[in-house]
Amino acid sequence: MAPPPPVSGAAPSGQNSGQSPGQRPGQRNVLAAAASGITDFISACGGDAERVLTQAGVPEQCIGNPVLPLDLGNYCAMMELAADDTGNDNFGLWYGQQFRPQALGLIGEIALAAPTLGAALDNLASLFPFHQQATETRLTRDGDLWRLEYRILDSRIAERRQDAELTMGMFANVFRTCLGSDWTPEEVQFEHLRPGTAQDHSRAFGAPVHFGQRTNCLVVRDRGFDRRMPGGDLARLSRLRSDLKTLTGGTGTVPFLARVQSDIRSRLPEGYPHIDDVAATLGMARWTLQRRLADEGLSFSGAVDGVRRDLAALYLSQTHVPMSDIAYLLGYSELSAFSRAFRRWFGCAPTRARARE
Template sequence: MGSYLAQDSDLSRQLASTVGNRNTGVLAAAATGLCTFIKEHGGDADRILGMSGINPEDLQHPTQSLGLANYCQVFEEAAHQSRCDNFGLYYGHQFQPQALGLLGYIGLCSPTVEQALINVARAFPYHQQNSLICLVDEGECYRFDYQVRHRAILSKRQDAELSLGIINNLIRHVLGSQWAPRAVHFEHPRPESWHEHCRLFNAPVYFEQPCNSLIIPKLNLGRRMPASDPTLLIVMQDAIRQLNTQEKTLPNIVDDTIVQVRNQLLSGEPVMEVVAEKMGLSSCSLQRRLRDQGVSFTVIVDKTRCELATHYLLQHHLPISELAPLLGYSEASAFSRAFRRWFGISPRQWRQHREPVEKRSLAH
């Protein structure tokens, strides 16, 4: 095993950096090569990372924990800034298993392809928090399910497409580049350039499904992994568990408040006393705890409305005239004034500005 580690300096650094770290989001290995990929697609990596709240230095450490909301946002922002609507799809398609750090090596060191899928599914909660991943036996096929369940994340299409692409590549690493799943499922609506998904997965792709899933035929899954190493597998599994052995942190008061604010928006203007009661707190206690986090209830309501507004505007089937009630505004004019304060343009102009992203991606 010593010679194996000596030949792989990246792996050695990952093992060394594991000590003392704790993962509360997603390991930075999941963003390997991201800055280069953004630049190759015409985007400004520093600007995109800054807008998403990610420190570029954190990407140099594979076991550094990134906020999951920030991670999902950086890919959504990259898709927009680079004018490449399928950014996550392309990023996942080129992502090799060893680049995934500890989780990738858990798959590569497994005895067979089938066991690699099982081991990756079992270890995934240590790699990424607030997410579902499971391998379901459906007879002739396995269904590999993936779903982000972070309560504060709305836009996660890019993450879903890159994540299924990474799992797809783990299988192709052994069974060849022409291997294809039986089918691919995505939660989000069908994008305009959906034919690219069918081409890259080489399989039927279905949208607006209950979960993001790969339907994987069992045929040939007994094939041996070329880098199978039972001793190194145990080392990798122990290393990724160490990132989660410390005492759990307290619930995120900001995320919990955002969830309650969203729930109240459908009934009108959110009231702090009602939100606090839903969270089992007094309004004074909630106000104090938010202040300790450097934020106020009013700012959270405004930011939540802003994020929801852009999310709804990207759903082109929703008429702009119907958005005000969804955001807790009693009048459309109040929504329009708030939107101009956020972005300096009207909701209609914002939607028109975003539409070219999908159209231009067809020529990418």
């Protein structure tokens, strides 16, 4: 499907007066600026914006105020529902491609106020979890390449493809603001399965796109990072950083089990996760992880089994994906092992379950 016409998503900029009364401690929030222009974009794609927002539990009055918090789960559900309602499987991809940093509220303004592209990316990576809580973003170097990584840490948000594709588009537009609209990354990586319309992704980013990866990521060359940002202003940058931290109050909290399950999920494409690796990511000793899982009534193998089961149910509905690919992405070295596990979980072979879809 061709991209719909660009829609202006202008979010008002400026100062804010602290944490919104609607925020609750421990809630996984994203600032409503992340949905700037969403109702117009849904309509441009032939959907019913009011219906989508209602089904997702997103108050329409919040969309117009960039500093109000939205529940991250509801936000991701809104994007998935928008794709269904419009019949545009690449809704998030094209929404993200037209999303300019100016529309992203405080975090977008922070990137634009940085003195150089490198400083913009560093601020984006370090402060994005204040804009969107329960999220991990990292900027890391690998030889002459850099990786700008993004993933949601809350495993309770299972369906997140549209969010990942729009976020990578938002990030790419920070580069384009500084380096020109023709800028392209070396490659793009997504943690979700390959969609049936994957050729559009390579066209949108102008680069190879890989699916079923550990995280969502832009891979870029080590060049242009010292280029001046067009609107660089150090004094304004300092104020905006303070405003964002004051507004959100923190990077959110993810329940222990959901955090463990999220890390397991990210490691499955590489095979069966090792407990020591998961414990290290969570900053705890192996025995501490085992004890805390036991408090939840689980063993580590039980936690892995649960993540595999839930993902299998999600992946099976994507009928264009071969069973062998699903088995691989769930960490199984053989299709037969996946089939045995599926029968244990659901009482029938995966082929039979798919035939019922």
